[in-house]
Amino acid sequence: MVDAHDEVPGNLSESVRRSLVHGRPLWRGVMHRAAVPLVVAGGAALVWQTPSGADRLGAGVFAAGALLMFVASxxxxxxxxxxxxWEMLFRFDHAAIFILIAASATPVAVSSLEGRSAQLLLWATWIGAAIGVTLRMLPFHPPRGLMNTLFLSLGWVPIMVAPDLFRALDTSVLVLIVVEGLLYSGGAIMLGVRWPDLSPRVFGYHEVWHALVTAAVAIHFVVVAMIVGAG
Structure with a gap:
């Protein structure tokens, strides 16, 4: 947190500005740091237990995307x-979220869908992720709310192939996907409106977002294991 007599430079991103002005709650980043070794172990086990071929590739892409996101955060x-x-790391952090979203869709497309539906989901999510990463890496600060809007939009791209997903996936898998989607979306909305700010010095709205993202990623590990037949 900056001292009351310090001046905050004008040309800062919203993320860096808030970090300088409001400081960091005690739990800031703790969950995602703890998640890194768990994702390494869980991702390795998932890939190892998945039959070789496209299924293993899809599982590996998801595990790598999850690891990248947690490391960046x-x-x-x-x-x-x-x-x-800090500006560079925040760009990397936001870019990694786009990559995680596309990486999460990859094993679903590869292992559960066929033909045009699989191609549509893969192309749409990865092109969307590439656009998001490019926008975040450009030398300007995006307007407040733009990144969250793009995260939400990309996260719900699988709706385009919803009928095929309903035919291809078991009810239990579909329920898990809906739950994780609601966790991601609810977390993104809470992050955007900065609520609930439970304890600004210990566990604020950003920590709520981190908790929901961590839970959603954990659920998706289960989803991927179920659809690729790991175990």
């Missing part, structure tokens, strides 16, 4: 960085 929230480093 853990780094940006590890400490108070210099402003240029």
């Amino acid at each position: 853990a780094l940006v929230h590890l400490r108070r960085w210099s402003i240029p480093v």
Whole structure:
């Protein structure tokens, strides 16, 4: 947190500005740092237990995307960085969320869908992720709310192939996918409106977002294991 007599530079992203002005709650980044070794172990087990071929590739893409997202988040929230480093890490953090969304859709498309539906889901999510990453890496600060809107929009792209998913997936898998989608979406909305801010110095609205994302990723590990026949 900046001192009352310090001036915050004008040309800052909203993420860095809030980090400087409001400081970091005690739990900021803790869950995602703890998730990194769990994702390494869980991802390795998932890939190892998945039959070789396209199923294993899809599972590996998801595990890698999840690891990238947690590492990016853990780094940006590890400490108070210099402003240029913080700006770079926040860009990396947001870009990694887009990659996770596309990586999460990959095993679903590869292992559960066929033909045009699989291709549509893969192309739509990865092109959307590429657009999101590119926008975040451009040398300007996006308007407040734009990134969350893009996260939500990309996350619900699988609705385009919903009829095929209903035919291809068991009810239990569909229920889990809906639950994780609601966790992601609810978390993104809460992050956007900055509520509930339970304890700003210990566990704020951003920690609620991290908790919901962590739970959603854990559920998707179960989903992927079920659809690729791991075990």
